[in-house]
Amino acid sequence: MLFEGKVIxxxxxxxxxxxxxxxxxxxxxxxxxxxxxxxxxxxxxxxxKGESSSNQNSSRYGKSFTYNQVKTHVGVALYKVSEILTREINNGNDVVVGISLPCNEYHKKCVKRISEVIKLLNIVVFWVNEDGSVDVEGDLI
Structure with a gap:
């Protein structure tokens, strides 16, 4: 189970x-x-983003997020990197943005459905595997 802290x-x-x-x-x-x-x-x-709640008091703790929860988290991540791009461009900074996600079926499916927007915005996607390895889609520096 990849909690957000492990993904980071x-x-x-x-x-x-x-x-x-x-x-x-x-x-x-x-x-x-x-x-x-x-x-x-x-x-x-x-x-x-992780694949489960890292809050031990949550009813979702240790349980994989549903597809709809993953879709919401991917949407939030897309919004966040759009906000970062806007902030950094307005400040005249050269920046690359990325989203790091667990490499699983639901996250892959969600990202695939918005892949053209991800490419247009030059967002790098970091796919994190259970063994700690990371696969990268997009152009790093």
């Missing part, structure tokens, strides 16, 4: 191996940009 950890491990400097790595209880990394003067900002 695995993506940061991947980025470090790819010679990115990790500037920010939030925990699941913190608000803001989940991951901010830097390479060759270009900032990479990533919104992360």
């Amino acid at each position: 950890e695995y993506v940061c491990d991947y980025l470090t191996k790819e010679n990115f400097e990790i500037l920010q790595k939030l925990s699941t209880t913190e608000q803001g940009d989940d991951i901010i990394a830097l390479k060759s003067g270009v900032k990479l900002i990533i919104e992360a």
